[in-house]
Amino acid sequence: MSMDFTDKGINTKVTHAGENPDTIHGSVGVPIYQTSTFKFQDADHGARLFGGEEKGYIYTRIGNPTTNTFEEAVALLEHGYGGIATASGMAAVASVYMTYLGNGIHMVGTDAVYGSSRMIIENDFSRFGVESTFVDTADLEKVRQAMQPNTKLLYIETPANPTIKLTDISACAEIAHSHGALLVVDNTFMSPILQNPLELGADVVLHSITKYINGHTDVVGGVIITKTAEEFDKIKSMVNGLGGIMDPHQSWLVLRGMRTLSLRVQRGEENARTLAAYLETHPKIEWVRYPGLASHPQHELATRQMKGFGSMISFEVKGGIANGKTVLNNLKIPQLAVSLGGYESLIQHPASMTHANIPEADRKAAGITDGLIRFAVGTEDVEDLQADLAQALALI
């Protein structure tokens, strides 16, 4: 029997959560059950497993001990009923969409969500009769106005990417529920350490594990966590049917990465606070957006619904992207690459990179200006990062 860590602190949970399935050798590290299928003890045992009368493993697409350890651990961190690991963050998003959307069903989403989370709705699910309205969910009046009698899903991302605008999770839960819809939150940017949407009224939370949870820039993965058994069963059945599962080796890697999640998140946040404050006073910076700055328009909401401000900063250099490129091309420590949440600092230009597939008018309307630079702050020494920014900005 594994210990119950439900009432323990977040660092203890991150370190220990999830049952180690090795009952034979007592290995401390979780074994990789690299198998596609599992042997039944006899014919009746197989029938009982398939009939759901007995718990056990049948086939890795349906469940695997290594993957299950990771799923249990993440569900505990998010205060959920259960977790469902997927091959990528987008497999998690698409599986949730497939579970709840259909012909004549409407969803409301944050306008500045992860690019593909919006594009697959507008370009692909629309072909199957799914209707959608993407609005600035930081403005609750706009959310209320977008809800329709056939709205079944309110899908938000907070902080939004890359505008760092926040959405009030509790208020959105109320709006969704009063319309008979579910609230789904993409919690990738905060990780389960800094924000727990299920505690604030959300029904489903998902993560791109590729980012903070794995944290080592070497695996792509996703996870969905539900508040109730009912939603868990629906989504689990869809993931099983679609097949976008996480494989056992991938699960082992992300579990290994996750054991240091709270250390990495805390260090990244300390660095980001210092750098955001530094950039804000720099004469060559036009603006900085970081939830931990008093100048962030929703700083009060950040303090209320987040347990920390994260390590994502957006800023614009004076002179727009022409000067911004000088900074991007001359930084020595942050690497010019998309993605975030790894141990190392990464920097990129959303209008020409992550968000280039969004039509220009929609991009502008969502507040993604051509000069916006997105900085994913890593766990390096902050003095080195600051000195690096200083030398690159001095070249303008």
Ligand SMILES: *Cc1c(COP(=O)(O)O)cnc(C)c1O
């Ligand atoms: C990266 C990301 C995704 C997509 O995840 P993948 O693992 O790349 O498929 C979804 N949402 C957010 C907020 C992300 O940053």
